[in-house]
Amino acid sequence: MVEHRPWLTFLTHAVLISGMLLLVFPIYVTFVASSHSLDEITSNFSLLPGSHLVENYTRALNVGSKDVGATVGTMMLNSLIMALGITIGKIAISLIAAYAIVYFKFRFRMFFFWMIFITLMLPVEVRILPTYKVAADLNILDSYSGLIFPLIASATATFLFRQFFMTVPDELCEAARIDGSGPIRFFFDILLPMSRTSIAALFVILFIYGWNQYLWPLLITTDESYYTLLIGIKRMLDVGEGQAEWQIIMASTILAMIPPVLVVIFMQKQFVKGMTETEK
Amino acid sequence: MVNDLEPADRDIAMVFQNYALYPHMSVYKNMAYGLKIRRMPKDEIEKRVRNAAKILEITEFLDRKPRQLSGGQRQRVAMGRCIVREPKVFLFDEPLSNLDAKLRVQMRLEIRRLQEDLKVTSIFVTHDQVEAMTLGDRLIVMDNGYAAQVGSPLEIYERPATRFVAGFIGSPGMNFLPVPLSADGQWAELPGENRLPLQNGGIPSHGGQEVILGIRPEHCDLAGEQDGMMHLDVDHVEILGADTLVYGHFGEDKTRLTVRLPAMHHFEKNTILPLIVSSKNVHIFDKKSEKRIEK
Numbered sequence: 001m002v003e004h005r006p007w008l009t010f011l012t013h014a015v016l017i018s019g020m021l022l023l024v025f026p027i028y029v030t031f032v033a034s035s036h037s038l039d040e041i042t043s044n045f046s047l048l049p050g051s052h053l054v055e056n057y058t059r060a061l062n063v064g065s066k067d068v069g070a071t072v073g074t075m076m077l078n079s080l081i082m083a084l085g086i087t088i089g090k091i092a093i094s095l096i097a098a099y100a101i102v103y104f105k106f107r108f109r110m111f112f113f114w115m116i117f118i119t120l121m122l123p124v125e126v127r128i129l130p131t132y133k134v135a136a137d138l139n140i141l142d143s144y145s146g147l148i149f150p151l152i153a154s155a156t157a158t159f160l161f162r163q164f165f166m167t168v169p170d171e172l173c174e175a176a177r178i179d180g181s182g183p184i185r186f187f188f189d190i191l192l193p194m195s196r197t198s199i200a201a202l203f204v205i206l207f208i209y210g211w212n213q214y215l216w217p218l219l220i221t222t223d224e225s226y227y228t229l230l231i232g233i234k235r236m237l238d239v240g241e242g243q244a245e246w247q248i249i250m251a252s253t254i255l256a257m258i259p260p261v262l263v264v265i266f267m268q269k270q271f272v273k274g275m276t277e278t279e280k
Numbered sequence: 281m282v283n284d285l286e287p288a289d290r291d292i293a294m295v296f297q298n299y300a301l302y303p304h305m306s307v308y309k310n311m312a313y314g315l316k317i318r319r320m321p322k323d324e325i326e327k328r329v330r331n332a333a334k335i336l337e338i339t340e341f342l343d344r345k346p347r348q349l350s351g352g353q354r355q356r357v358a359m360g361r362c363i364v365r366e367p368k369v370f371l372f373d374e375p376l377s378n379l380d381a382k383l384r385v386q387m388r389l390e391i392r393r394l395q396e397d398l399k400v401t402s403i404f405v406t407h408d409q410v411e412a413m414t415l416g417d418r419l420i421v422m423d424n425g426y427a428a429q430v431g432s433p434l435e436i437y438e439r440p441a442t443r444f445v446a447g448f449i450g451s452p453g454m455n456f457l458p459v460p461l462s463a464d465g466q467w468a469e470l471p472g473e474n475r476l477p478l479q480n481g482g483i484p485s486h487g488g489q490e491v492i493l494g495i496r497p498e499h500c501d502l503a504g505e506q507d508g509m510m511h512l513d514v515d516h517v518e519i520l521g522a523d524t525l526v527y528g529h530f531g532e533d534k535t536r537l538t539v540r541l542p543a544m545h546h547f548e549k550n551t552i553l554p555l556i557v558s559s560k561n562v563h564i565f566d567k568k569s570e571k572r573i574e575k
Contacts, residue, residue, distance in 0.1 A: 177287040
């Protein structure tokens with residue numbers, strides 16, 4: 001800010017801080033709840049952290065809630081495998097697809113591009129029945145392949161990489177050809193290192209997307225050992241007449257937030273670069 | 281035919297207009313990349329890159345990324361990338377057009393020196409006629425995809441084959457006057473009722489026809505009041521120091537003419553200047569085909 005007006009500084013800070021409190025409060029409540037025993041939560045809930053923190057988290061990680069049959073540790077691992085699988089798979093496939101569309105001249109090139117582009121407009125939910133049928137016929141229900149592969153094709157990422165590749169000057173490709181590098185070498189030696197920041201940005205977005213998948217894992221997993229964490233939390237709530245174990249649910253929720261937050265923190269710099277900077 | 285070969289197998293190296301350096305590689309790696317792909321031994325690559333860097337005086341930048349370099353330095357790196365390959369032909373695609381005027385003159389000299397040292401055939405594309413005249417041993421003037429003329433720079437300056445070539449080479453551009461020839465083809469009838477005798481017996485084949493007379497600005501001279509063939513009415517004067525450009529018109533139909541006179545002259549607007557032109561310095565082109573008419 002160029003201007004120096006004390007009341008303006010005060011006002012902007014007040015808005016910022018109140019906004020932050022508004023966002024942080026539910027998370028704080030979740031955290032506090034995860035440190036109390038069930039009795040304390042249901043009878044008189046205090047907004048100060050309780051004394052059962054370690055106990056609750058250990059139980060969540062190693063034993064899990066009753067009636068769910070999988071520990072939070074297992075479910076976190078499943079979520080992680082699915083999120084990483086989706087992220088890496090999507091990036092790999094989109095890179096290759098965008099490379100083909102931008103750098104190779106073949107028949108119906110634009111047709112294929114538009115086909116990919118149109119699928120942007122179809123959310124997973126629309127094609128969920130046929131996809132389920134295919135997954136069932138392929139016998140990949142209740143498996144990591146089933147969790148990952150149907151979600152791996154991404155029009156958004158393909159489109160993003162296509163746009164990036166189009167900004168790479170043609171001369172670079174010609175220079176590489178004169179230097180004697182073939183299509184594969186050009187891809188790995190030049191295009192891939194140049195798209196590093198875009199890849200990082202996409203990694204963050206796609207990891208969160210993969211981690212937050214709910215409907216698809218819910219449909220295709222019936223075996224508890226393949227439950228993802230989000231499904232697990234939902235199952236913990238489905239206790240019918242009984243009493244939900246809120247302290248475990250809240251602990252699981254906090255645990256579910258950690259990996260996406262870590263990814264954002266560690267890739268923050270690359271992420272911002274990828275969103276704003278055009279290489280060169 | 282080279283058309284059937286992959287670019288990598290043509291044994292050429294190219295300097296691009298925007299240099300096309302690999303942005304994520306250091307200068308060293310940029311220069312070594314082509315050699316690395318050709319599986320040259322590491323110490324040989326090192327030797328060649330160091331050597332090229334020494335010639336181009338970029339040794340201290342070898343570890344930098346292209347974006348940390350200035351335009352002239354990037355230009356050198358682009359040339360270095362070509363030199364290390366030791367190809368049969370260098371291709372330069374308007375390599376100097378992204379540089380500022382002073383640097384361009386300097387790089388022009390360096391390219392010439394380099395080319396003479398390395399003795400490698402080089403093809404240099406340029407829009408700048410000074411670059412063309414100074415760098416070229418042989419010029420090819422391209423007009424709409426056709427080679428309008430091929431020859432040494434002086435040959436092209438002295439005997440341009442078409443009106444296009446004549447207008448392209450030389451600055452300011454050649455003056456073109458549509459004039460009729462006398463019936464026997466011995467004289468050109470200049471505007472303002474003066475006659476210009478043609479050399480070597482004239483052009484009898486085009487006697488009585490209208491042709492295009494080309495006169496370079498530097499080939500007009502000031503004359504005495506009586507000797508003047510063209511009486512130029514001055515419109516505008518540009519004093520460049522070493523010489524003076526005079527823009528004006530003459531004759532009844534106000535034919536425009538640009539003249540370059542040595543040394544400084546301060547002419548007022550509407551001064552009448554008597555000018556002569558030597559008939560050995562005029563070029564005659566056919567009006568329709570715009571080709572040079574030889575005697």
